[in-house]
Amino acid sequence: TANTMIRYVSPINPASFPSLSILLLAIGIFFMSWFIVYEVTSNRFTRNLKKELLVSFFASLFLGFGVLFLVLWVGLYV
Amino acid sequence: MIAAEKSLAGFKSLLVIIVLTSCCLLGFASRLFAVIRFESIIHEFDPWFNYRATHHMAENGFYNFLNWFDERAWYPLGRIVGGTVYPGLMITASSIHFILNSLNISIHIRDICVFLAPIFSGFTSLAAYGLTRELWNERAGLLAAVMMAIVPGYTSRSVAGSYDNEGIAIFALIFTYFLWIKSIKTGSLFWSSCTALSYFYMVSAWGGYVFIINLIPLHVFVLLLMGRYSKRIYIAYTSFFILGLIMSMQIPFVGFQPVRTSEHMAAAGVFALLQAYSALLFIKSNSTAVNLGRLILFATVGAAGFVFLVVVTLTYAGYIAPWSGRFYSLWDTGYAKVHIPIIASVSEHQPTTWVSFFFDLHINICMFPYGVWLLINNINDERAFIVLYAVSAVYFAGVMVRLMLTLTPVVIILSSIAFSTTFDKYLYYDEDEEEGDESEKEKKEIVSPRKRDKAKQKEVTRSKFYIGDVGANTKSMVVMVLAMLLMMFAVHSTWVTGSAYSSPSVVLASSNPDGSRTVLDDFREAYYWLRQNTHENARIMSWWDYGYQIAGMANRTTLVDNNTWNNSHIALVGKAMSSNETAAYKIMRELDVDYVLIIFGGAIGYSGDDINKFLWMVRIAEGEHPKEIKESEYFTPNGEFRVDRLGSPTLLNCLMYKMSYWKFGLMQMDFRTPSGYDRTRNAEIGNKDFTLDVLEEAYTTEHWLVRIYKVREPNNRVKSLQIKRHESGIKKKTKYYSKKSSKRKRGQIKKKLKIVKGKKLRKSKSKGKKKNL
Numbered sequence: 037t038a039n040t041m042i043r044y045v046s047p048i049n050p051a052s053f054p055s056l057s058i059l060l061l062a063i064g065i066f067f068m069s070w071f072i073v074y075e076v077t078s079n080r081f082t083r084n085l086k087k088e089l090l091v092s093f094f095a096s097l098f099l100g101f102g103v104l105f106l107v108l109w110v111g112l113y114v
Numbered sequence: 115m116i117a118a119e120k121s122l123a124g125f126k127s128l129l130v131i132i133v134l135t136s137c138c139l140l141g142f143a144s145r146l147f148a149v150i151r152f153e154s155i156i157h158e159f160d161p162w163f164n165y166r167a168t169h170h171m172a173e174n175g176f177y178n179f180l181n182w183f184d185e186r187a188w189y190p191l192g193r194i195v196g197g198t199v200y201p202g203l204m205i206t207a208s209s210i211h212f213i214l215n216s217l218n219i220s221i222h223i224r225d226i227c228v229f230l231a232p233i234f235s236g237f238t239s240l241a242a243y244g245l246t247r248e249l250w251n252e253r254a255g256l257l258a259a260v261m262m263a264i265v266p267g268y269t270s271r272s273v274a275g276s277y278d279n280e281g282i283a284i285f286a287l288i289f290t291y292f293l294w295i296k297s298i299k300t301g302s303l304f305w306s307s308c309t310a311l312s313y314f315y316m317v318s319a320w321g322g323y324v325f326i327i328n329l330i331p332l333h334v335f336v337l338l339l340m341g342r343y344s345k346r347i348y349i350a351y352t353s354f355f356i357l358g359l360i361m362s363m364q365i366p367f368v369g370f371q372p373v374r375t376s377e378h379m380a381a382a383g384v385f386a387l388l389q390a391y392s393a394l395l396f397i398k399s400n401s402t403a404v405n406l407g408r409l410i411l412f413a414t415v416g417a418a419g420f421v422f423l424v425v426v427t428l429t430y431a432g433y434i435a436p437w438s439g440r441f442y443s444l445w446d447t448g449y450a451k452v453h454i455p456i457i458a459s460v461s462e463h464q465p466t467t468w469v470s471f472f473f474d475l476h477i478n479i480c481m482f483p484y485g486v487w488l489l490i491n492n493i494n495d496e497r498a499f500i501v502l503y504a505v506s507a508v509y510f511a512g513v514m515v516r517l518m519l520t521l522t523p524v525v526i527i528l529s530s531i532a533f534s535t536t537f538d539k540y541l542y543y544d545e546d547e548e549e550g551d552e553s554e555k556e557k558k559e560i561v562s563p564r565k566r567d568k569a570k571q572k573e574v575t576r577s578k579f580y581i582g583d584v585g586a587n588t589k590s591m592v593v594m595v596l597a598m599l600l601m602m603f604a605v606h607s608t609w610v611t612g613s614a615y616s617s618p619s620v621v622l623a624s625s626n627p628d629g630s631r632t633v634l635d636d637f638r639e640a641y642y643w644l645r646q647n648t649h650e651n652a653r654i655m656s657w658w659d660y661g662y663q664i665a666g667m668a669n670r671t672t673l674v675d676n677n678t679w680n681n682s683h684i685a686l687v688g689k690a691m692s693s694n695e696t697a698a699y700k701i702m703r704e705l706d707v708d709y710v711l712i713i714f715g716g717a718i719g720y721s722g723d724d725i726n727k728f729l730w731m732v733r734i735a736e737g738e739h740p741k742e743i744k745e746s747e748y749f750t751p752n753g754e755f756r757v758d759r760l761g762s763p764t765l766l767n768c769l770m771y772k773m774s775y776w777k778f779g780l781m782q783m784d785f786r787t788p789s790g791y792d793r794t795r796n797a798e799i800g801n802k803d804f805t806l807d808v809l810e811e812a813y814t815t816e817h818w819l820v821r822i823y824k825v826r827e828p829n830n831r832v833k834s835l836q837i838k839r840h841e842s843g844i845k846k847k848t849k850y851y852s853k854k855s856s857k858r859k860r861g862q863i864k865k866k867l868k869i870v871k872g873k874k875l876r877k878s879k880s881k882g883k884k885k886n887l
Contacts, residue, residue, distance in 0.1 A: 069128050072124075072127065072128055072131060073121070073124035073125060073127070073128050074124075076123065076124045076127040076128075077120045077121060077123060077124035
């Protein structure tokens with residue numbers, strides 16, 4: 037019934053959505069640029085798989101969360 | 115040293131990626147004015163049909179769309195939509211809708227349609243970058259990408275809401291040209307096949323694909339004339355032509371046209387010529403005779419002449435259709451006005467004014483000739499193509515305003531080349547510093563005196579672009595001026611996009627004296643009235659401009675719409691609008707019309723209404739029914755078109771006049787002007803009290819913009835056409851003369867007494883008579 041349901045409260049304060057999204061996106065873009073430059077300036081012999089995986093992991097992590105908070109900030113409560 | 119260069123190259127690529135991403139975002143953002151001001155709605159007229167077709171495809175699937183026969187348009191004829199439409203736009207929007215919905219991102223098809231053109235504008239900037247980079251260098255490419263994203267000539271047809279073929283067709287055009295340049299440069303089958311695939315997409319998207327299929331053969335032909343034949347050209351053109359031909363014939367609307375119409379014959383002719391030329395060169399390479407050059411030349415010219423003669427003969431024999439009216443009127447500009455008034459009446463088909471060139475292209479139209487000169491000076495195979503594109507596009511843009519759109523990409527590309535070269539010269543490094551680096555590098559590799567290196571460097575730098583020593587002051591001034599010009603271009607483009615090209619046309623907006631905006635939503639008001647207050651199968655008669663909107667928003671059957679494929683049907687509607695009530699009623703009953711819709715701007719001063727378009731209705735009707743409708747009858751004896759007392763009686767009694775001004779004579783907007791003052795024509799109307807016998811007013815919108823009339827049913831009891839005897843005027847027979855002779859008079863009393871009341875009975879000579887009282 038409607039009486040027993042409690043209102044949903046977000047675990048993260050919605051007032052912090054803007055700053056969180058900008059911060060996480062900025063870090064994510066930094067890692068992404070690092071990855072792009074690394075790929076462009078390396079050839080078959082100088083490429084290091086561990087470095088690639090590490091940088092891309094952090095890039096996708098930060099970009100992913102950044103996009104999530106961006107979407108929440110805009111008003112699409114996914 | 116090497117590491118520094120490498121990281122420099124890395125940062126350069128990063129910069130390129132950042133700039134290109136920003137171009138996509140910029141292109142998207144600069145087209146959103148209409149959505150922010152009003153709402154996410156489809157604009158204008160044509161996009162409503164495209165939206166309705168896409169909606170049908172999204173609901174019913176691809177094959178039901180290809181086989182769709184629309185009986186709610188062009189009543190009673192119907193329209194075969196699958197075979198008369200370029201499906202590329204609908205397929206693109208529906209596939210994006212399908213992919214997103216299968217990922218459970220449920221975006222409504224209307225929003226996808228509205229935002230499709232801005233998304234594709236981002237792709238167009240990327241294609242412009244690629245094309246310019248192939249032609250010149252990467253720096254010019256970046257500048258071309260930025261300018262392509264905002265240039266008004268392109269945004270005019272691709273704002274959010276303008277869901278029309280050009281939105282994706284320009285992307286397909288530039289991308290096809292980019293792939294063609296790549297295939298000419300590399301001569302590889304891969305790139306030629308990609309070109310053919312992109313050409314297939316272009317054929318499915320827009321009727322302007324004829325431009326590609328004529329420009330590429332022209333390019334090959336000009337290369338042959340310039341003596342630049344090579345195996346790369348042969349491979350590129352042959353594979354592109356064959357694959358492109360087969361793929362283009364898969365579109366139902368195109369069908370067999372590529373082998374049967376004159377517009378496509380140039381491609382086939384060049385194909386044949388190329389085969390002949392390469393065959394002759396092959397013979398030459400395998401023969402031992404020395405002086406074959408002249409023979410080759412004559413044989414080639416002979417082959418070309420033979421191919422041309424074959425095409426001309428086939429055209430005369432009727433196997434190949436001559437140039438269709440739309441394309442022929444580009445050559446002979448007076449043709450359409452006389453023979454096809456419908457083409458002449460569209461405002462987009464008028465010749466371009468000088469103002470439009472600057473309005474749509476700003477500084478680029480001025481730098482464009484410099485770019486052409488640069489390319490001609492440094493000619494090679496691919497630059498010849500762009501020069502040909504530039505020359506033909508300039509001609510076509512001068513003939514028809516609508517074709518400014520095809521001129522815009524080439525002007526942007528060439529002017530970006532011009533700007534980039536100028537910046538190269540004036541942003542050049544200080545020569546001493548540059549030489550120092552070069553000579554140090556040389557020292558490491560080659561052991562040679564420094565002086566000789568310096569001399570070599572000086573010779574190398576004295577390339578064609580060397581302009582002599584200019585001081586640092588001049589350099590910075592020139593760079594600043596050019597940068598300011600580019601900034602003014604950006605400001606101008608945004609202003610033009612915002613103020614001139616972002617109006618939805620379905621919703622009108624005007625500003626009040628105090629600066630606030632009044633929104634006139636009359637069109638949608640009328641269409642929704644129709645949707646909610648008329649029966650499902652009601653048939654609406656209106657002028658063809660509004661057909662698509664009525665079908666899209668009101669969801670009712672229309673008689674004629676913007677497709678204008680049937681001139682006689684439109685002429686019938688025109689005749690109904692321009693005749694008097696009785697004649698018009700006959701036509702309307704024949705066509706089963708239930709409601710008539712007109713646009714009237716006299717109450718607010720809207721100048722795009724049906725009375726202003728009326729002369730075109732008369733002209734088109736006169737084209738088909740010259741005996742009943744004569745254009746001169748609607749003008750005053752002086753030759754003016756007037757709606758006031760001095761107007762011609764034919765005009766003042768025609769159906770369109772009566773429908774527009776019904777009850778308008780009673781309306782006085784302003785105490786200074788008389789009642790019935792038409793604010794668009796600035797005249798007081800001439801015929802104020804008249805009756806409408808065959809129509810009755812159904813709905814008029816708030817600002818009198820749209821007026822809907824219902825066609826009256828015929829009377830239940832019709833006065834009999836047989837005249838009664840006492841009205842007929844035929845003289846009655848006063849006496850009855852029997853034809854029976856005295857012998858045959860059976861049933862007749864012989865010698866019957868004639869009794870006349872009030873008179874004494876006269877005795878007759880015969881006996882045995884009784885007096886009957």
